Amino acid sequence: MATTDRHPRQATTLALAHALSAAERGLAVIPLSRTKLPAVRSPHRDDPSGTPCHGECGGFGHGVHDATTDPARIRELFAAAPWATGYGIACGLPPHYLIGVDLDTKSGTDSSAALRELALRHLFTIPATVVVLTPSGGRHLWLTGPRDVVVPNSAGRLAPGIDIRGAGGYLVGPGSRTDHGVYTTAPGTAHLPPAPCPPALLRLLLPPPRTSPRSSxxxxxxxxxxxxxxxxxxxxxxxxxxxxxxxxxxxxxxxxxxxxxxxxxxxxxxxxxxxxxxxxxxxxxxxxxx
Incomplete structure (x- = not known):
């Protein structure tokens, strides 16, 4: 069910506090709107050339490329988006090289069961780690990857209902408020550090090779x-x-x-x-x- 805030300024203040707390743990963050999208609008939205900019211009509004752990810059980002009610955590960045396993419920499939089946088939176990509960009943599992490996984003490639947030992606941080409710940390996991991704699972997350018939x-x-x-x-x-x-x-x-x-x-x-x-x-x- 959708939620409404009588005090939007308070929601923004709480989101900023959660974002600063995440940054203290080495997690780079950006402000998000109620729709879970980056809250700061692109400064290039009216640029007819469409030349991509990942923040080289020095301004805000470049989505996950704005992510930072600098408290002063985080406050500036939220000041530029006083309507923000949540924050995103960038994946694939040092020191954690975060990988998010998004177990969705909206696809009508049991994504948790699908992950268990993958674990049995490929002989890995999901370690104890941070788990974030979504308003729709899904779960985000936080894992870490090696610093020299780039895990791409994917949707449903592992199994229906399982999305992966890797380099260039972000996870909605716990404490964020959206149109559908609040993201919360699962009981007993808030104090845990993100656990290393099991090697067998990591291999599944990497893209398959594009080989020619002569290169087997x-x-x-x-x-x-x-x-x-x-x-x-x-x-x-x-x-x-x-x-x-x-x-x-x-x-x-x-x-x-x-x-x-x-x-x-x-x-x-x-x-x-x-x-x-x-x-x-x-x-x-x-x-x-x-």
Missing amino acids: GAGDHGQGLVQFVLAAHEGQRNTRLFWAACRAYENGIGPALVAPLVEAARATGLTEREARATIASAARMTGHRP
Whole structure:
């Protein structure tokens, strides 16, 4: 049922207080409106050129790109949006590299059961972590990822009703008030830190490779995995390298493929140190010694 506030200023003050508290935990935040959208309007909304700006102009109104942990800047953001009644928490940023697992109820499916089935099939367990209850009866599970892995946003890719909030996405923070009610922390989880994402689940969250019929992966000594890394564009280099290294170790060719993968990663613009760190992370994630 929709809610109404007799004191909108009080709602904004409470949202700001919750946002500042989240920032103290290292979570970058932005103000949200009752519709769960960023509350500060884009300064480029009337720009006919449509040139994308992620905050380079220095102003507010760039959505999740405005997210910050700086208390003074957070207050400025809320001052620019006195109608804000909630706050968003940016995912994929240091120090937590937050990943949000959104278990929705509006799809008419049992998303919690779907997650349990995935866990049984792929042999992982969701650890004790922060759980946020949504007004519609859904749940947000907070997990953390490795710093050298970019988890993309997705909707229903894992299973119907399961959405993932990764890099470039945000979660509605507990204490936020929307048109449908208030987001709250599940009892017994508010004091917990976000738990590391289980490696088997993390592999499911990464995008599948786009390989050609001639590049089949382990069958041709990993040439397909190397080509997969070479095809990476800026913004997906670490993700592709991590995915390829995981597949290599899972297929028993990880050690032999380290050097070719490093060279491929260097060709895309990563440094050798960055590449080796990502491959070592993949080795650990798949239970191997880097």
